[in-house]
Amino acid sequence: MPKVVDHEQRRQEIAAAVWRLASTSGLESVSLRQVAAEAGVSMRLVQYYFETKHGMLLYALKHLNEVLEQRVRARLDLGREPTAREIIRASLLELVPVDEHGRMVSLVFIAFFVRALNDPDMGEAFRGDGTDELAAFFAGLIRDSQAAGASPAWLDPEREVATLIAVANGMGPDVLVGTATAEKVLATLDYNLDRVFPPVD
Template sequence: MPKKVDHEARRREIAEAVLRLAAADGLESVSLRQVAAEAGISMGAVQHYFRTKDDMLGFALEHLARRREDRITARLSAGGAVPTVRELVRVSALEVLPTDEPSRADYLAGIAFFIRALREPRTAGLLTEGAPKLYDFFAGQLLRAQAAGELAEGADPYREVVLLWSMVDGQSSALLLGECSAEDAVATIEYHLDRLFLPVEAPVTMG
């Protein structure tokens, strides 16, 4: 009997190969042949799943976002309780910081796509399409926290989201260049969140 191929799994394998190459050497020199070799399949198989290099890169970029989201979800659900808005924002921001090998590889791959986007309109469109959705989601979360009285007085949810992700990008660049340690980068994000969110009072117990 011929072996049944999981086509979606094969597409993800190809995307993983693209992301490894992007993190190591950028995207400008990545070819279908290199991707096939990295994935351990034939170039014809790569072309079977992706008609063009742009199609392949677009899928890889989507896979990068899903991979990061999966790690964030796993961290948030590890405790078993429903996360607070502060914890959701905190975990999401810290997961993007390149503090370990998975997050470092993801961030470097993201930089490779950013560099390509400067000269390639399709990639630029994919990147710019995602930013408003990201900001809107987190601004909505901060609005929810604000309605519950959990944000500092006068905080503008949308501007706070812009500031937070600008800070994450800045700290990530500093980490990659060795300008700060992972501990310092995390402490900076925590410092910002401590100023943004009001402290939660511990429940009063009778005894």
Template structure:
């Protein structure tokens, strides 16, 4: 009988080879031939799994996004008693990829972000990933500030966008050495503390300051 091929498993194997090569050389150094050699499969096997290099890259980016998303979800459920604010901090830390064991993944992620600027399929995949994370951040911020004095003046969706952009920016700043991981954590913690401790804004009076006529 012919040997059964685990097609899904082979696609994941190839995606891991893409990640290792991208970490070493950047995406410009990823060729189908080198991916096949690194994954220890034939060129034909790679081409049967992916019709084009771009299709292979999109699948790899989806795999990275799923891996980060799984870690975020795991941090959210590992302690059901944690507050929404604590859960948000854990989630933002995962997205920032600040831990040493995620440094290679951070390099690959930013390589894909750069390539997405000139690749519409990669840009669509990244947009979907960011949208999913933004929804999770929005929900947690909404829960965390519920009942707070400044809840009415805070826009959870806008704050979620800000936090996601900050987390992504910290990834780059740590990778290039502008910030240490500790400093990046301090920036993230200070931003979150400001979010929870923000004083309520005075009501807006279109015709002047409060009490004026």
């Protein structure tokens, strides 16, 4: 009986190989041949799924965002309805290099960001990665919390969300180079979250 091949899984395995290479040597030197070797498959197989390096990189970026969403959902599988604070914190935690996976993700995003500066398609992929929608969702959670009297009414939800995302995104590279610790970033993140969602005594 012929072996059933999961084509999407194969694409995802190739994307994971792109991430590993990008996190160690950036994207400029990544070739289809290198990705094939890293994934443990033939060059022909990589070309079967991706006609060009450009298409492969765009898929790898898209799939990374999907993986992060899956990890957030796993963090929020608490056996109960998560609070607004927990939802926002779990989402932002994926942007901070607190472990090896987070470190890899941060390095990959930096590599893709550098390429996006001179690649219109990659830049468009960054702009369409769902960040604006996520920020709007977070702002909605804060408004709901304000309406319930759990968050200060004077807060500007959009500005608070922008600050929280800036902390997670902006301090991540400091952890990578050793000028800050993951604990410091999380403490700063929690400090700002506590301003938005004051702890109940």
